[in-house]
Amino acid sequence: FTVSIVDTVTFEGQKPGTSGLRKAAKIFQQEHYTENFIQAIFEAVGDNLFGSTLVVGGDGRYYGRDVIEKIIKIAAANGISKLLVGQNGIFSTPAVSTVIRKYKTIGGIVLTASHNPGGPNGDFGIKFNCENGGPASDSITNKIYDITKTLKKYKIVPELSVDIDKIQCVTVQVDGKPFTIDVIDSVNDYINLMKEIFDFSSIKKLLQGNDEHLPFKILINSMNGVTGPYVKQIFGKELSVSDSNLVNSTPKEDFGGLHPDPNLTYAADFVNDVKTGLYDFGAAFDGDGDRNMIIGKKAFFVNPSDSLAVLAANLNVIPYFQKVGVKGYARSMPTGAAxxxxxxxxNIECFEVPTGWKYFGNLMDAGLISLCGEESFGTGSNHIREKDGIWTSLAWLNIIASHRKSIEEILLNHWCTYGRNFFTRYDYENCDIDAANKMMKYVEELMKESDFVGRKFTSHNKTYIIKEADNYSYKDPIDGSVASKQGLRILFEDSSRIIFRLSGTGSAGATIRLYIESYEADSSTYLRDPQTVLKPLVDISLELSKLGEFTGRNEPTVIT
Ligand code: VG1
Ligand code: CO
Structure with a gap:
């Protein structure tokens, strides 16, 4: 095979957001668009690329196969020695991280737009992960973006093509040098890792029941995303859960029309299935398998910020942590402080980082944290460098198997010990970009007023006094890099918080996220609806930001 050099046109706006480059699939389908971005990734990696191995796979969404074919051709032309490709092009995001780490590759490319809808009219995305298995840092994604701005040519081996549906290892000669494409099983390495981490036999006993305990009934919903094959293997084969309890577990190019985002709005059908009372536990995962929603009997909702705290408090029952020990914890800034x-x-250290999993990587690599999470339905540990949906569901089951308590009991006990951090997030999706920017500017200016700190707000008989306000900025303790403008924070004297942020994962318009948190130590409040408890702060946020006036929105599109 021989390498061709193609003259290309440069594209604007190939700037990776919170988690990779995400756009409408149609944009990626423009001639040269995808090739340019892949070439830019390779150029950003630089000389280390020569002779290296790279992992490639994705969540099975529309256009993924075409892009894998392009990556094979462009990788071969850029001096990479070997690709590890998931069979059928399938790898969940956590599986890519697992495979990068296990085979010590230089990194991986994940083809996903995560929880964004897929299909010809949906979104597509490309994310680059580094040799630690985690999402590339800002410095690397900025470099990729800079390269796209002036890219004039890309290298490609146009004739090279390999059947990725078949497990096989093919070596070809590209301009006299060997290039290998190793198509590997998409699930094996990940499943072996899960079996090392958790106590599968105690989880199996929990699920099957015995003389003393009824079987613990679970419902696992993959939302037609990538976790299906993993779920079938782990829950079906290893844990003997019947097929009828594992739903939407065949990856579909368009997710069967679902919006594969495991939250109360987009996974409402799943929540309703569990509301029937037929199940003790429900877990749903997003398109690429890194997010999770956990609910208990009758759909008792576990807020992700609480999920993180409960996992932290109970890691000691999980074999992996018994072996390696527990270092620190971390959460993203908007995540509730439970x-x-x-x-x-x-007496364990806890770090706060900006939104996005990439900010946990350095802390993990330096051995400072074992567990971390985000309010956006993401939790994970140092077993890999991505958040991990299936891992989280197994962690919960391992904890339940060990305590033999329901999810509701576990949470109530937790709140009785620590108090409850009530948390809610309002998303205003697809707002006018200008309007959203104006609102953010308005709030930021307001925060700069000299008497802002100390201002009192009263709503529904509750009074809050502002203690501090800023646009959040973070200095990485390991490499000293600074991430600024990460969200407008208004902190109150009683430790309540209001945060405004613009999303960095959307593909159309602007999404405003409003995060609200308040702490209660009075046990009579613990079972109250967070929407009621947080109503005064919600009203204060909307009033102070004039969000309705700026955006014309009276209601959020999603409430968590
Ligand atoms: C959102 C979440 C963030 C998460 C990111 C990627 O980002 O808020 O916590 O890390 O999605 O998750 P943003 O910028 O839209 O708020 V995933 O499952 O889309 O890779
Ligand atoms: Co995701």
């Missing part, structure tokens, strides 16, 4: 309280009571 985990901070667990950390404090056990």
């Amino acid at each position: 985990v901070d309280r667990v950390a404090k009571s056990t």
